[in-house]
Amino acid sequence: MKQLKDKLVTSPICNSDACYESEFQTQDGVVKTWLCMTSGYTSNTTMTKDGESLKQTLELTADFIKDLRQDHEPPGGGEVLAWFPTAITMPDKGMIFPEPQKEGEWKWTVVKSIPITEEEKDKYPDPSNPGKFYKNRMDMKNLKRFDKLCFMDAAEELGMFNPNLIEGNAD
Numbered sequence: 001m002k003q004l005k006d007k008l009v010t011s012p013i014c015n016s017d018a019c020y021e022s023e024f025q026t027q028d029g030v031v032k033t034w035l036c037m038t039s040g041y042t043s044n045t046t047m048t049k050d051g052e053s054l055k056q057t058l059e060l061t062a063d064f065i066k067d068l069r070q071d072h073e074p075p076g077g078g079e080v081l082a083w084f085p086t087a088i089t090m091p092d093k094g095m096i097f098p099e100p101q102k103e104g105e106w107k108w109t110v111v112k113s114i115p116i117t118e119e120e121k122d123k124y125p126d127p128s129n130p131g132k133f134y135k136n137r138m139d140m141k142n143l144k145r146f147d148k149l150c151f152m153d154a155a156e157e158l159g160m161f162n163p164n165l166i167e168g169n170a171d
Helices: 052-060 063-067 118-123 152-159
Strands: 002-011 019-026 029-036 041-044 069-071 081-085 089-091 092-098 108-114 134-140 144-146
Touching: 029 069, 052 081, 063 081, 063 092, 089 152, 092 152, 118 152
Parallel strands: none
Antiparallel strands: 002 019, 019 029, 029 041, 041 081, 069 081, 089 092, 092 108, 108 134, 108 144
């Protein structure tokens, strides 16, 4: 996949101007993806109502996430697409995921990755690599929650943004 271009557009979920749009060249043609940095919802041009990608997503996705689905035209117009809250796992940093709360509410939850000590490594075998062990685990005791329109704060808490890329911090 070759990345073509990126830009910020208006989110169809919450109307914020912090929806990150990327365009990729794939073997099947150009695919656009969106991630709203305010709401955390994501979609792409393959998520059409009758598309195979949406069918696969619905088969593999938890009911809670399916219930949060929203259908919207993408930024700039076009065929209505299915949008879902994202879940991000970065083994060396941690995870961000939508978590149900009481009475149909939900929040973004951030769980950081912590090193596994030599003494406890036997508790964390890597099933895809027999004889190997994970180096990090998720610290479920110290999670942080963020309101559903504070995805960017959750991403920042996880350390997704490189401070050296922010204007004024470059070396």
